[in-house]
Every structure is written in C-alpha cells, then in structure tokens.
Amino acid sequence: MNQPGPPSSIRSVIAASSVGTMIEWYDFYIFGMLSTTISTQFFPRDNPTAALLSTLAIFAAGFIVRPFGALVFGRLGDLIGRKYTFLLTLILMGASTFLIGCVPSYESIGIAAPILVLLLRLLQGLALGGEYGGAATYVAEHAPLNKRGFYTSWIQTTATLGLFVALGVILLVKSNMTDAAFNAEWGGWRYPFWISVLLVGISIYIRLKMKESPMFSKLKAEGKTSVNPLKESFRKKANFKMVLLALFGAVMGQGVIWYTGQFYAQNFLETKCFIEFEQSRTIMLWAIAIATPFFILWGWLSDRVGRKWIMMAGMLLGIITYRPIFSTFLQESSTTYQLKNSREKERTAAVTKKELVKNDSVITTTAAVRLENGFSYTETKIDSINQLQFQQVQRSKTILSDKHLPSSTYWKFIGLVFILILYVTMVYGPIAAFLVEMFPTKIRYTSMSLPYHIGNGVFGGLVPFIGLLLTTTYPSDPLVGLWYPIGVAALCLVIGTLYLTNKIDRNIKD
Numbered sequence: 001m002n003q004p005g006p007p008s009s010i011r012s013v014i015a016a017s018s019v020g021t022m023i024e025w026y027d028f029y030i031f032g033m034l035s036t037t038i039s040t041q042f043f044p045r046d047n048p049t050a051a052l053l054s055t056l057a058i059f060a061a062g063f064i065v066r067p068f069g070a071l072v073f074g075r076l077g078d079l080i081g082r083k084y085t086f087l088l089t090l091i092l093m094g095a096s097t098f099l100i101g102c103v104p105s106y107e108s109i110g111i112a113a114p115i116l117v118l119l120l121r122l123l124q125g126l127a128l129g130g131e132y133g134g135a136a137t138y139v140a141e142h143a144p145l146n147k148r149g150f151y152t153s154w155i156q157t158t159a160t161l162g163l164f165v166a167l168g169v170i171l172l173v174k175s176n177m178t179d180a181a182f183n184a185e186w187g188g189w190r191y192p193f194w195i196s197v198l199l200v201g202i203s204i205y206i207r208l209k210m211k212e213s214p215m216f217s218k219l220k221a222e223g224k225t226s227v228n229p230l231k232e233s234f235r236k237k238a239n240f241k242m243v244l245l246a247l248f249g250a251v252m253g254q255g256v257i258w259y260t261g262q263f264y265a266q267n268f269l270e271t272k273c274f275i276e277f278e279q280s281r282t283i284m285l286w287a288i289a290i291a292t293p294f295f296i297l298w299g300w301l302s303d304r305v306g307r308k309w310i311m312m313a314g315m316l317l318g319i320i321t322y323r324p325i326f327s328t329f330l331q332e333s334s335t336t337y338q339l340k341n342s343r344e345k346e347r348t349a350a351v352t353k354k355e356l357v358k359n360d361s362v363i364t365t366t367a368a369v370r371l372e373n374g375f376s377y378t379e380t381k382i383d384s385i386n387q388l389q390f391q392q393v394q395r396s397k398t399i400l401s402d403k404h405l406p407s408s409t410y411w412k413f414i415g416l417v418f419i420l421i422l423y424v425t426m427v428y429g430p431i432a433a434f435l436v437e438m439f440p441t442k443i444r445y446t447s448m449s450l451p452y453h454i455g456n457g458v459f460g461g462l463v464p465f466i467g468l469l470l471t472t473t474y475p476s477d478p479l480v481g482l483w484y485p486i487g488v489a490a491l492c493l494v495i496g497t498l499y500l501t502n503k504i505d506r507n508i509k510d
Helices: 007-033 035-042 048-064 066-080 082-100 112-140 145-175 179-183 188-208 214-221 229-234 237-271 277-291 293-305 308-349 395-402 407-428 431-436 441-460 463-473 480-499
Strands: 365-370 377-384 387-392
Touching (some): 007 035, 007 082, 007 112, 007 188, 035 112, 066 082, 066 229, 112 145, 145 277, 145 293, 214 441, 229 237, 237 431, 237 463, 293 407, 293 431, 308 407, 308 431, 308 480, 431 441
Antiparallel strands (some): 365 377
C-alpha cells in the first residue's frame, strides 16, 4: 500500500513524467502527420497510392513492435527501477526521431532510404513500448489511494497533447514557407524531426532530478523485487489471466477508439473529404484543445464510480455513432464543394484556351478547368492557338490544396471531431489506474505494459492502415474502413461487460 506524498511532490512527479511522455508521443506521431509528404521522399513517385500504403505500413510497424518494447523495458523496469528505464526510452526515442529527419531521399540513395526509415521507426516503437508503462506506474505508485484515477489521468493527456504539439509544430513550420520549400528533399518537413532533439534534451534534464518510486524502492530495500518478471507475469496462470482480460476486455477497444477519433479522422478529412492541409489540421487542433480536459474529468470520476462503465460507455458510443458522424463529414464537404462549383461553373468552363504572344511567338501556359461535381480535375495546356491537350492530374493533390470549408461548416466539423475525441477521453482517461490496480508492484511494469501496447500498438495502430486498405479494396463504400474499429470495439465491449468488475480497488497490491 502506498502512502500519499505532499501535494508539491506529487505535482512534480506528474509534471516530470508527463513532459517526457508527451515528447515521446510527439516524436512518434510526426511521422504519421507527415505520411503523405514522407511517401514521396522515401518511395518511388510513380505510384502514389502504393507509396502512401508503404509509408502507412512503416508507420504501423512502429506500433506492432511496441509490445516487444514493453517486454524488454518492462523487464528492466521491474528489475532495476522505473526512473532509469523510462529515461533510457526517452533517449532512444529522441535519437531515432532526429535520425529519421536526416535520412536522404529515395532519389538519392534508393532502396536504402525506406529500409533506414523502417529500422528507425522500429526503434521508436521499442522506445514507446517501454515509456508509457513506466510513466503510468511511476505516477500511480506516488498517488494518494483515493486519487489514483485523477493523478494518472494527467499521464493520459500526454498522448493527445503530443499529437497536438506535433500538429502545431508542423503548421508553424509550413506557414512560413511555400509548399515547394516544405516538400523539397531537404525541406521544411524535416524540421519537426530535428526540433525533437531540443525537446528531448529538456526532458532528460527534468527526469534526471526525479527519485525512484517509493513502492519500488521499498521492495528493493526489502529484497522482494522480481527475479524473473516475464516468467512471473505470463507463466503464472492467475496473473496471465488478468493480462488477457486487460487486453481483450478493455485495452483492445480503447486502442481502436483512440486511433479512430484522432488519426483516422484526420486522414479521412484529407483523403475522403479533401479538406485543405491547414484546415484539416486546425480542425484537429481545436477539437483536441477543447476535449483534452475531459481526460482529467473521467479520471477523477473513475475514483468515485469505478473505471469499467466509463470505458464501456466510450466504446458503445463509438460503435453507434461512427458511421453517422463520418457520413456527415462526407455529405457536408460534398455539399460545400458543389455549391462553390455552381457559382464558378460558367467562369471555369469558359476557360478553353488562352493566347499569349510575345515576340510573335506563342508562349505555353496552363488553365485549370474544374468539372461541376468537384471530384475531377483537368489541366489544359495550350501548345498552339487552336490546339488543346488535356491531361488528368492527381485528384487528391489538387482537391487537398483547394477545398476550403466556410466558417459554419468548419466549426461544425470541429464539433464532430470533438465528439470523437470525447469518446477517446472516456476510454483512455481511467485506463492507467485500471491497469496498475490489476497487478502487484514487483511485476507491474511488465504486466501492464504488454496488454496496453498490444491493444494500442497492434489493434489501435493498424486502424489507419487497415482503413485505407479496406477503402482501396472496396472503393464503392467510403465508410468501409470504419468496420474494423467498430468490430474490435464491439468485441471488447462484450468481453469487458461480461468479465470486468467495476469495484474501485483503492489498495493496489504490493
């Protein structure tokens, strides 16, 4: 049983843990935020869809390897302590992120480029696999007994805040340069990766001043730490049963809700609704900023009413409302675009040729002609006064740069994304306290990290990739990608409802 420390001490613990964890999430997510640009840098450009799928596969690989990081660093955390283990994960994450920004493009070094990026992405996944369990465990083992949900919920905000910071940095960099400069081989898209070094340096300085968890220090002083955390976590039937229950009854569903509400939503706004770069990201920024305090609310409430039903409610709401919400995104963006086209129809359709004469010769120029439905684009190239050649260009590239929502629709989209992220706060806010209360101190780091990172890294991390794969395979249904998170959340809801208990375990096990 842990004793509450003084408020100032607990605030310092939360701050030190949260800042480092937020930076690790920032490092991990800038890759996904820049996936479209990265696909053109590290893969051949002759097949953009294949390049994007390959990039998302590398993005997903970082998630898939997270359970292995949980095993490696969880074992270290239960053997040598929480503090130095997640200090090591921070250094590994920062170095990997910086080096991704240094890898030359495919055009410069060929196939070595995606291979190097994949290896660095795997190192990122290993580092993140060890970070979260250490931070959550460290805070929980400092927290007062009746406020564990509230205090650990601050750690839960870091994943979303890391995404917020990643979006903000990318927008800030891009706003100060042209698209060509941002997307060049050594352009602005690399800056967010390089900035990571400064952030990690600050966090390392903060974490070096931290002390070890009092509960782990007590076990170590008494010689009761685990000799083999992996064996005790997964070979003891009772503990392994709790690992499986945590995964299939809570974390699996939480993972798909998290990534659907944030990553899949942003990808959907860009690739299906064709919202321009800046608007799609500011929609996410506003929604995240408004929703983030709810992590704390649900964590606080879980100390009073229990963790289970708050998490189950978040899953149920996602299952019921995902398709209506995403359908609204499609309808509203399509209606907005068609209205815009109807106003410009005569003017744009009239542009059939343009004659420019200089020194008695015809100068080649281009004119854009947009069709009424808003989903096709042609480029008219005038090689002579009477000759027109039409060449189709990438639909998504053009629409992404042109589709600007009016203010009313823009704020409606922010409201809908806020609802999606509200579900995230419900399933994610209480889950750290839920997990640490399931396992004894001497194997807690290992036992809670594995189900968390399988649920989030594998089931959750595959949401963007499987969603794009499904929509590519079944293009007639733009919402088909939602069936994956809906199905996983539904299965988890059934298992969690039947087998999880809702008691508030105020005395976590020694």
